[in-house]
Amino acid sequence: DAGVIQSPRHEVTEMGQEVTLRCKPISGHDYLFWYRQTMMRGLELLIYFNNNVPIDDSGMPEDRFSAKMPNASFSTLKIQPSEPRDSAVYFCASRPQVGTSGKVEQFFGPGTRLTVL
Amino acid sequence: DQQVKQNSPSLSVQEGRISILNCDYTNSMFDYFLWYKKYPAEGPTFLISISSIKDKNEDGRFTVFLNKSAKHLSLHIVPSQPGDSAVYFCAASANFGNEKLTFGTGTRLTIIP
Numbered sequence: 001d002a003g004v005i006q007s008p009r010h011e012v013t014e015m016g017q018e019v020t021l022r023c024k025p026i027s028g029h030d031y032l033f034w035y036r037q038t039m040m041r042g043l044e045l046l047i048y049f050n051n052n053v054p055i056d057d058s059g060m061p062e063d064r065f066s067a068k069m070p071n072a073s074f075s076t077l078k079i080q081p082s083e084p085r086d087s088a089v090y091f092c093a094s095r096p097q098v099g100t101s102g103k104v105e106q107f108f109g110p111g112t113r114l115t116v117l
Numbered sequence: 118d119q120q121v122k123q124n125s126p127s128l129s130v131q132e133g134r135i136s137i138l139n140c141d142y143t144n145s146m147f148d149y150f151l152w153y154k155k156y157p158a159e160g161p162t163f164l165i166s167i168s169s170i171k172d173k174n175e176d177g178r179f180t181v182f183l184n185k186s187a188k189h190l191s192l193h194i195v196p197s198q199p200g201d202s203a204v205y206f207c208a209a210s211a212n213f214g215n216e217k218l219t220f221g222t223g224t225r226l227t228i229i230p
Contacts, residue, residue: 004160033217033218035220040222041119041222042123042206042220042221042222042223043161043206043208043220043223044220045217045218045219045220048217056217091160091161093160098213098214098215104149104151104166104210104213104214104215105151105163105166106163106218107163108153108160108161108162109160110158110159110160111158111159111160
């Protein structure tokens with residue numbers, strides 16, 4: 001299995017521009033999570049989906065952030081307009097249903113390093 | 118409000134000695150705990166976990182201890198090896214892992230050869 005795939009790996013953009021981050025979860029995984037990593041707050045959960053449906057978006061910082069999961073193999077995190085304080089590493093993770101797999105751990109992608117100038 | 122706390126941002130340990138990483142939590146609903154390891158430019162990878170029905174779980178050089186009354190867990194690595202140098206994240210979940218994970222801020226472990 002290729003693991004969780006994220007693109008792009010690096011993104012540099014100017015303040016006010018729209019940014020779209022992409023994620024392909026591991027095939028067969030029912031849950032997909034978006035995280036943001038910063039020095040001050042560590043790994044923060046932004047939003048997660050179960051079977052393509054958003055379950056908890058309480059971590060999304062503000063209306064500038066939105067996430068979609070149109071199908072089981074693809075999700076996007078969009079920031080519009082972007083601001084310098086959005087600069088961070090964004091991770092996508094997935095996992096199967098705990099009940100069927102017995103596994104709780106999430107599998108992370110390599111992350112997208114976002115820099116907003 | 119940080120529900121999972123790793124109060125030591127960094128730790129340096131001599132190769133061959135024991136590394137002890139600590140984690141505290143405040144939410145009494147947490148009943149499943151995980152440790153993740155992260156190398157630079159990579160995503161976190163799962164290391165070891167423990168359910169609240171246990172107080173210890175061991176996997177090779179890695180052992181996690183859970184003290185429910187103190188809401189404290191620790192990761193022991195013995196003996197420490199240079200490849201263990203990484204950032205370690207503690208994470209917690211309710212409902213035996215069926216809920217979302219809440220992560221700490223991480224501890225950077227450096228193993229000195």
